[in-house]
Amino acid sequence: MCEFEYLPNQHLDRAPAVTWAETRDFGRNFFARGKIEAVVHGHMTADAAVVAARGFAAAIKAQPATETDLLRRDHLALAAGSMVVDAQKIAGANSAIWELYLLPEETPQLRAAAAVLGKFISEPFYTELRTRQQLGYIVGSGASSSLRQYLQMFVIQSSAYSPDELRQRADTYLATLPE
DSSP states (O other): OOSSSSOSSGGGGGGGGOOOHHHHHHHHTTTTTTTOOOOSSSSOOOHHHHHHHHHHHTTTTTTOOGGGGSOOOOOOOOOOOOOOOOOOSSSSSSSEEEEEESOOOOOOHHHHHHHHHHHHHHHOOOOOIISSSOOOSEEEEEEEEEEEEEEEEEEESHHHHHHHHHHHHHHHHHHOOOO
């Protein structure tokens, strides 16, 4: 095991003194167990891509992790109009909302419409809720995708308002947008 674990910005003062052996040992430990997922792009056959991926795994001496040890994204399927609220206590005076609206299907037309809609809503959402109402220091919106599902997302983080107040104000503003 290497002498230190990776924590962003925690060991930058030590970086100039790190040796090649420490770097190599850290890499071996970091890549020791997991699941390699690769995208191969270019002039390569499927068989050659498999050989390349297996060669990479052999070079870093990766060992497979169990399925339960792998990070997996879960999707929750809800009926239209349903709402899920996940509330957590945090240290400090911050609160946040993160709303996601799933769009109905995955088609080229929907991808284009989601991108346009995201651009159309983003600036006025920010201007109203961040600039005019001064709800929080982080306010944003846009289109995104996950597992071939497209969605509109809205986020507000604030040290002055509760999550319920943030959600109510965001929903009130969104209701003013054209159908």
